[in-house]
Amino acid sequence: MSCDEETRDAVETAARLARTEPVRSxxxxxxxxxxxxGAPGVEMRACLLGELTLVGARAxxxxxxxxxxxxxxxHPLGRLPDRRLDVEHRFMVRVRGLGPVKTSQQLRCRFPxxxxxxxxxxxxxxxxxxxxxxxxxxxxxxFTAGGWARTPEVRFFALPEPLDPGDFGMSFLERLRLDCLRGDGSGVACATTVDDxxxxxxxAAYHGGINGHGQGGPYARLFAWDALYALMxxxxxxxxxxxxxRTADHRWVRFVASTPWFHHDTADLGLAVLDPSRTRVAVLAATDTDVMAPDGSARP
Known part of the structure; x- marks a missing residue:
C-alpha cells in the first residue's frame, strides 16, 4: 500500500524538520x-526518526x-535498522549524468x-x-506504492538442476515465460550488485512514478527492503x-530489451536474482511509461 494523505503529511513534515533543524532541537x-x-504525532515522529537515520544524524x-x-x-517503520547500513550508501544520492537506464547502450556502459x-x-x-x-x-x-504507470511483472522459477552463474544472462532470461521479453527484439543482461x-x-518508491507520489525516505526504505527480501x-x-x-551468495542481474513491454522514454527496470542453490530464480520488470491503446484506454 502507498502512504495515505495523513501519512504523506507526516512524511513531508518529518523531511522538512530533518533538513532544517539540528538534532538537539x-x-x-x-x-x-x-x-x-495511531496517536496524534506518533506517525510524524516515526518518519522523523527514519529521516534522521538516512542522513546519519540520529543520536x-x-x-x-x-x-x-x-x-x-x-509500527512498520520500527523494525528498520536503527543505523544506515553500508549497502544503503546510494540512498538519496544523486550523481550527475547517471539517471535512469533507458537503453541497452546505457546499460552496457555502466555494467559488465x-x-x-x-x-x-x-x-x-x-x-x-x-x-x-x-x-x-x-x-x-x-513500484505500486510509488504509482508507477504499469503494474510490474514479478515471477519466480525453479530449475531441476543448478545453473552455473556464468549462464545466468540474457540467453537464459529470454527463454523464460516472461511477458516483458515476449515478442521480437534484442535484449541485454549485465551483472550488478545488491547495493545497485x-x-x-x-x-522507485522515493521518487514515485508519473501517476503517483514519492513515498518519502523512511517508507521508501521500508518498501525497498521488503522487496529485496521477497526477491531473495x-x-x-x-x-x-x-x-x-546472504546477498553475497546470490547472483544479481539487470536487463532491458527492445520488446513492446519496455518503452525507453521514462524509466524501465529489469532485475533477476539467482539464489545460492542455483535452482531458484526471481525476475522483476517495471516500466513507468503509461502506454495507451488506440481507443484511448490504458493497456494492461
Missing amino acids: LEPLFGELPDDP GESLDAYAERLLELG EMPPSVTGAAAARSAVGVPDDTRVRAAAGP VLDELFR GLPGRVPFLEAVR
Missing part, C-alpha cells in the same frame, strides 16, 4: 513515549528509546554484460513457474545484517 519531541501507534537516548517503543508497538550462453538457453527451457502472490506483492511494492538493486527499489525468498524474521551477508 528535535530531541524534546521524543521525550514522551507513545502507548498507541541520543530519547530517540533510541522512542524507536524501541515503536518496535514494541508494531553477461556473455551469450547455449547452456543457459537450454536450462531455461526446463524452468517451472512457482506462483507466490505474497512475494509478488512485496517485490512489486516500491536495493537503490533502484528505493528510488527470505522470511521477515531474518535480521537485516544477516540478509546483507
